[in-house]
Amino acid sequence: MLKELFANRVQPDNPSRLEGLFPQMNFDDAILFTAGSPAEELFPKEAIRQAYLDAMDLEGAHTFQYHTVSGPIELREKLAVRAQQKMQIENAKPENIMLTAGGQQGIDLIAKLLLNKGDGLVVEAPTYVGALSSFDMYEPSYHEVDLEPDGMNLDQLEEILKTNNIKMLYTVADFHNPGGVTMSIAKRKRLVELANQYNFIILEDTPYRDLRYVGEALPAIKHFDTEDRVVFLSSFSKVLMPTLRLGWMVASKQIIQRLYKLKEAADLEVPNITASAVNQYLEKNDLDEHIKQLIQVYSLKRQVMFDALQREMPEGVKATCPDGGFFTWLTVPDEINTTDLLYQSATPDAHIAYVPSKNFYAFKDHTNGMRLNFTGLTPDEINDGMHRLGEVLDKAMNNVAVK
Ligand SMILES: Cc1ncc(COP(=O)(O)O)c(C=O)c1O
Structure with missing residues (x-):
């Protein structure tokens, strides 16, 4: 009986991609x-336990109060430095860093920021199922681009761009989930050129980036960004613990300001206790x-x-x-x-x-x-x-x- 009250996005003919x-x-x-x-x-159970205690000691009861949507500046400063040094995003500043509830919320907020129903969205084939589950909610027009051993097929992409209006492209460029492959430097550069030429935003999702077993780290796609078109997304889930539910992104101030509006509407702010504990962890431990x-x-x-x-x-x-x-x-x-x-x-x-x-x-x-x-x-x-x-x-x- 209640069924007709539920929105289309949760009707049985739109089953969740994550269910089962x-x-x-x-x-x-x-x-x-x-x-x-x-x-x-x-x-790192003991170090994280200590980090939570340190966070509480630092601010007392205020730790548990409402804070701001942007989260602790000390953590964003550290992440800006990490983005510069590890990702080669040389111009990353604390005001370019946004904290999210895991990388998953970053994906969801960017989709919400950009996609009206029917808007063109390019994804790799295959791609991360959690991203698809989020994108589905905004009812985009999907375009798939094949994944090759050196990343997505950009010739195929260009054909799509010539005949379709694309707003957003989602890529897992480092150690792809699920494909396992990594996008070459040449493709990273060309992808940004295509984004400039055809006017779309790239979401570069990189939760596995730090976990390289062979070879040298490549510059992030955002390193090649000349027009603030790339949003770089990372997460503490795979390198610390998933339960922290802490992700972070690097984007232009113009994008971040609008994302704050969306995040406030969704959940007001990142839990301060967690953000503050991770800041303490980074202060007292060597993440690398x-x-x-x-x-x-x-x-x-x-x-x-x-x-x-x-x-x-x-x-x-x-x-x-x-x-x-x-x-x-x-x-x-x-x-x-x-x-x-x-x-x-x-x-x-x-x-x-x-x-x-x-x-x-x-x-x-x-x-x-x-x-x-x-x-x-x-x-x-x-x-x-x-x-x-x-x-x-x-x-x-x-x-x-x-x-
Ligand atoms: C490619 C990719 N992006 C994002 C996520 C979301 O991770 P989290 O929300 O835990 O940061 C995952 C998790 O498996 C993933 O594989």
């Missing part, structure tokens, strides 16, 4: 390659030393994953070996539908789960891929899980061959 994304299994030997979870044993530890453990897991894939996957299955980040992407023969495979054999028989490719495409029409996370599992789990996945795929591919 991670199937739960009640098997003792279940192995989940699904979520983009950091390894819990690497959370902590990141080095993460890199050590994750790069080992990546290698275990890559070796297991080489060993266990049947011929005809291709995997990306990312230079950083959390995910590898598997492409299986066209005849295999990875959503069906998940529910018909991977979970019930092999007790393993992955995220099927369909979920990562705006138009949900790619069914022969899957995303596998490797950071949240132990090396034994990775080896065991890949052995089981190899068997599942082998069987499915043989069945197809027999038919």
